[in-house]
Amino acid sequence: MLDFWYSERCTRGMKLGSCIAICAIIYFLSQIQKLTPEFTTSCLGIGVITHFIRYSFQRIDPNNPYRNGFKILETVFPVMGLILIILLLPKTQKIVLALQALSFSALGLFVVSIYQNRAQR
Template structure:
């Protein structure tokens, strides 16, 4: 699963930064052609954040918990179903570009929250 790669040590901070920049570039390019309505962008960001929260909750449960398998299924299916519904509801004019923006904002929601939560603590230079 791609989330396992994103949260692993193999995905370094530099790789995460490059992925975020590339995602922003794709969103910017698509916005030049057709702007995504704000409500879809907000829902997409919330979906990415919800995916992160579900993944973190699954990690805290561990593998031996009875709910871990059901939560794994929910993490795999939930974002895809909601994203498909969002894409289906998009205006038909340049739908490919708005769909790419939806996917990009969903990814950015996940990326930003996961990077912020897993950041290194700052060192206080005053003490």
């Protein structure tokens, strides 16, 4: 999915639509149960860090021995971070809160990647 997000095939309209859809999902789920600010900022941080790991991975020379480590880090870090957050969530409405956590991490990734790749004025 990240390969498509960072490719030329993913247009600005598709990225904007994805951000709007994620915000709508977060709004709908927050009507059921709100995610605490601590979990929200942690999830946004996971998305931002995922973007910077991906950005660093793209800049590494293909023959560099550290490239495989960044590929593993790019795959493992977001999954492990979200699993840890989901395990720490309160027991009430855990599925709703887990979906919000996933949505906030995606939103963090989307917003930072769109901002960094915007056209300079």
